[in-house]
Amino acid sequence: MKKYILLFAAALMAVFLSACGIERPDTVSYVLEAEPSRLDPAMTTALAESNTELQIFEGLTRLVDDAPQPALAKSWDVSADGKTYIFHLRDGIEWSDGTPITAGDIEYSWKRVVDPDVASENAYMLFCIDKAEDYFKKKASSDEVGVKALDDKTLEVRLKEPTSYFLNLTAFHCYYPVPRKLVEAKPDTWAADAEGMVSSGPFKIVSWNHSSEIKLVKNERYWEADAVKLSHIDLPISDSQATRLTLVESNQANMTVEPPPADQERLEKMGLYKIAPYLGAYYYVFNVQQKPFDDVRVRKAFALSIQRQGLIDHIIRAEKEPAYAWVPPGLKDKATGRDFREEGGNLISEDPETARNLLREAGYDENHPLPPVTILFNTNEMHKAVAEAIQAMWKDNLGVSVSLMNQESKVFMASRAQGDYQVARASWIADYADPMTFLDVFADEENDAQYHNPAYNELIRRAKSTNDEAQRMAYMHQAEQMLFDDCVIIPIYYTTQPYVAQPYIKGYHWSQLGLVDFKNAYIDEGERT
Amino acid sequence: MAIYLAKRLLGACIVLWAVITITFGLMHAIPGGPFTQEKKLPPAVMATVEARYHLDEPLWNQYVDYVRHAAVLDLGPSYKYPGKTVNDIIAETLPVSAELGLISLFLAIGAGVLAGMAAAWYKNTWVDYGMMIGATLGVSVPSFIFAAVLIQLFAFTWPVLPAALWKGPAYVILPALALAAQPTAFIMRLTRSSLVDALGQDYIRTARSRGIGPWSLLYRHALRNALLPVVSYIGPLAAALMTGSFIVETIFAIPGLGRHFVTSIYNRDYTVILGITIFYSFLIMMMNLLVDLIYPLLDPRITVDSRKEE
Numbered sequence: 001m002k003k004y005i006l007l008f009a010a011a012l013m014a015v016f017l018s019a020c021g022i023e024r025p026d027t028v029s030y031v032l033e034a035e036p037s038r039l040d041p042a043m044t045t046a047l048a049e050s051n052t053e054l055q056i057f058e059g060l061t062r063l064v065d066d067a068p069q070p071a072l073a074k075s076w077d078v079s080a081d082g083k084t085y086i087f088h089l090r091d092g093i094e095w096s097d098g099t100p101i102t103a104g105d106i107e108y109s110w111k112r113v114v115d116p117d118v119a120s121e122n123a124y125m126l127f128c129i130d131k132a133e134d135y136f137k138k139k140a141s142s143d144e145v146g147v148k149a150l151d152d153k154t155l156e157v158r159l160k161e162p163t164s165y166f167l168n169l170t171a172f173h174c175y176y177p178v179p180r181k182l183v184e185a186k187p188d189t190w191a192a193d194a195e196g197m198v199s200s201g202p203f204k205i206v207s208w209n210h211s212s213e214i215k216l217v218k219n220e221r222y223w224e225a226d227a228v229k230l231s232h233i234d235l236p237i238s239d240s241q242a243t244r245l246t247l248v249e250s251n252q253a254n255m256t257v258e259p260p261p262a263d264q265e266r267l268e269k270m271g272l273y274k275i276a277p278y279l280g281a282y283y284y285v286f287n288v289q290q291k292p293f294d295d296v297r298v299r300k301a302f303a304l305s306i307q308r309q310g311l312i313d314h315i316i317r318a319e320k321e322p323a324y325a326w327v328p329p330g331l332k333d334k335a336t337g338r339d340f341r342e343e344g345g346n347l348i349s350e351d352p353e354t355a356r357n358l359l360r361e362a363g364y365d366e367n368h369p370l371p372p373v374t375i376l377f378n379t380n381e382m383h384k385a386v387a388e389a390i391q392a393m394w395k396d397n398l399g400v401s402v403s404l405m406n407q408e409s410k411v412f413m414a415s416r417a418q419g420d421y422q423v424a425r426a427s428w429i430a431d432y433a434d435p436m437t438f439l440d441v442f443a444d445e446e447n448d449a450q451y452h453n454p455a456y457n458e459l460i461r462r463a464k465s466t467n468d469e470a471q472r473m474a475y476m477h478q479a480e481q482m483l484f485d486d487c488v489i490i491p492i493y494y495t496t497q498p499y500v501a502q503p504y505i506k507g508y509h510w511s512q513l514g515l516v517d518f519k520n521a522y523i524d525e526g527e528r529t
Numbered sequence: 530m531a532i533y534l535a536k537r538l539l540g541a542c543i544v545l546w547a548v549i550t551i552t553f554g555l556m557h558a559i560p561g562g563p564f565t566q567e568k569k570l571p572p573a574v575m576a577t578v579e580a581r582y583h584l585d586e587p588l589w590n591q592y593v594d595y596v597r598h599a600a601v602l603d604l605g606p607s608y609k610y611p612g613k614t615v616n617d618i619i620a621e622t623l624p625v626s627a628e629l630g631l632i633s634l635f636l637a638i639g640a641g642v643l644a645g646m647a648a649a650w651y652k653n654t655w656v657d658y659g660m661m662i663g664a665t666l667g668v669s670v671p672s673f674i675f676a677a678v679l680i681q682l683f684a685f686t687w688p689v690l691p692a693a694l695w696k697g698p699a700y701v702i703l704p705a706l707a708l709a710a711q712p713t714a715f716i717m718r719l720t721r722s723s724l725v726d727a728l729g730q731d732y733i734r735t736a737r738s739r740g741i742g743p744w745s746l747l748y749r750h751a752l753r754n755a756l757l758p759v760v761s762y763i764g765p766l767a768a769a770l771m772t773g774s775f776i777v778e779t780i781f782a783i784p785g786l787g788r789h790f791v792t793s794i795y796n797r798d799y800t801v802i803l804g805i806t807i808f809y810s811f812l813i814m815m816m817n818l819l820v821d822l823i824y825p826l827l828d829p830r831i832t833v834d835s836r837k838e839e
Contacts, residue, residue, distance in 0.1 A: 035610075037610045037612075038610065038612040045566070045568075117581070118581075121574060121578055123577070124573075124574050133573075136573070136577065137573055188606075189612045190612075192610070192611075192612020193612070209695075209784065210622075210784055211622070211784035212695050212696075212782070212783075212784040213694070236782065237784075238693065240780060240782070242780070243692075243779070243780055243782050246693060247692065247693055247694070249685075250684045250685065250691070250692040252693065408559075408795075409561075409795065410560065410562075410565045410795070410797055411559065413561060413565045413566065413567060414560035415560065417569055427567060444569075444571065446569075448569070
């Protein structure tokens, strides 16, 4: 009897042990932070989606070290006024099912993004194309949109304004061509399952167990298949920070994004904690229409009373950089080759003394206290800790007591969008690598700050319409300066992308836009064993 | 019997209609919509997207439209996962949650009833006290703590089981234990207290005096009566376990229905919120009906339409 029990126990153990660990240790197993809503690059907006799409699709260009390089297009000609692009497609480019990728596919795909009946949330990313916005607003026909396949290999694009970062845009996910036949056959569901999916990128999808795991294999028909070293990528899915980390630590996966901040120190010691650059900023935004922040002096007083370094060292961590302006570092001024931030310098300081004077100037002192002020943020431990620290700084430096209010995420976003707040937490992540993606936030007629300055809007308009890069940068610097003269926001930090990766994974690249490209990734077998 | 069933089903339909109406009203009362996001969409884009999903129409129209489709079991497309309908989502995730839930349910019933029997039989001895301490812990320790302890023990300290994901039999064990802990403790306490009552009854004393052995006494005579409260607890419990737990499914990265109950609200995924609320209500009503049909089998004094006789 005893023998049988032992035998049974041994068999059970064998079953368990065989079930543990990564199924294929020779590959990347990257835990995605959410189940992709679908993998239709024209429609999706979240990082989990665009990250997966980056592996299975290809645009006219692809970002290599954050610079656009030829991808489906082998070359392009730009007209002198910067408004017309002619793209020449590579020979022999194919979808993973063997049908050729043509200029017609690209024309179809781009027009689909701005098709009002398709109603893509990404439509505005193509509004730089001539008549695209009019078509989306049903004021022009699709034939008028400025993208046209001259033949199978040549694509002509006419832009509304010279858009010097247009080649960055063509690497963005909503510019990827989609397989027309498949999309027309199953418009809503073609990218909702692995079955029948067709791709154009370094990898293709072979299985998709919803909310559980996506599996990719190398796409042998990719134009640069020789450069792709991994034969497989596994993408398990977990929206829990703690679970993602557990999967890596228990060796069921070997890479993931955004580990819990509390584990930073421990992971650093283990050599697993990594930081990638990420174009984005965390800031506080004033409602410039609401008392007392309708007075620029009050806004400045509050903005000058924040000490960022302590906040970052003790609460935020993840090697964020204190922000003293709006546009983060990492964006090149193409005219001078220097960093936009370096050229612009700091636009706000930490100066409690001046702050107190400003508040007095605005007419507030012990006898004339400020009206009640509330900081609004969405329910989250980190946002709460930051808000509490800022509350304390305003108390210490200005002697004012502000209250805190948290709301559930979407309630919060709705309040902020409607201007139903005084000062609120906010963050912004770049859509594309150009200062404009930050600056035009406050030119929007419905921006959260309720900031409407015709002079500012005019600078943005001029920057968008000029083809002279030096001029364009000058306008953008002026606009940014104006934003701080009017003190619309309090920048807190420039963000980074913390992630966890086993040291034996090499060759991948995190872009400034938060995407990780596994095209050239490989496993260093020597280091793994 | 047929009339009784028809009445119950008609009642269920009315309840479901009320559930739809209340849920619909509540979810539209919360600010924010499916396309509200940190990065606000340009107004023209927002308007076009909302129009595509008919979210720009008056609420009353949306409501009538929804009820009309729901009446023929079409729960509509998800806003968050536009390639999927709510029917697809339930069909894909329910089997996972149900598998895990049924395993936990059997675990909870088996362990709970046995432990309850032992505690009742050895009333006021160390066995009883030990069981009661265990049950109090089981009821009061939240499942996420229990899950974390299980993961630490069996995936790290003694790495024999996977810490998360859903790929085969070995992946079921830890979440099933985490899910079963609380109901096991509850069933144990229910069983113990009603068994203690039953064991004090005259007919048991009679049976005991006839020299019937302890196992037979417990199992064949006392347990049958003592199980009634347990059975009425198991109905809603089965519905709850089979539709999955948000916490356990999130911690163990299980692709079940449970997390949609919570995430759909964060996402303002209106159709999913409504669809799974309806589904869950329906399941609870069916389980309760099933429990009512089981009662007479346990105690012949109860009949299904007892109300008629009163």
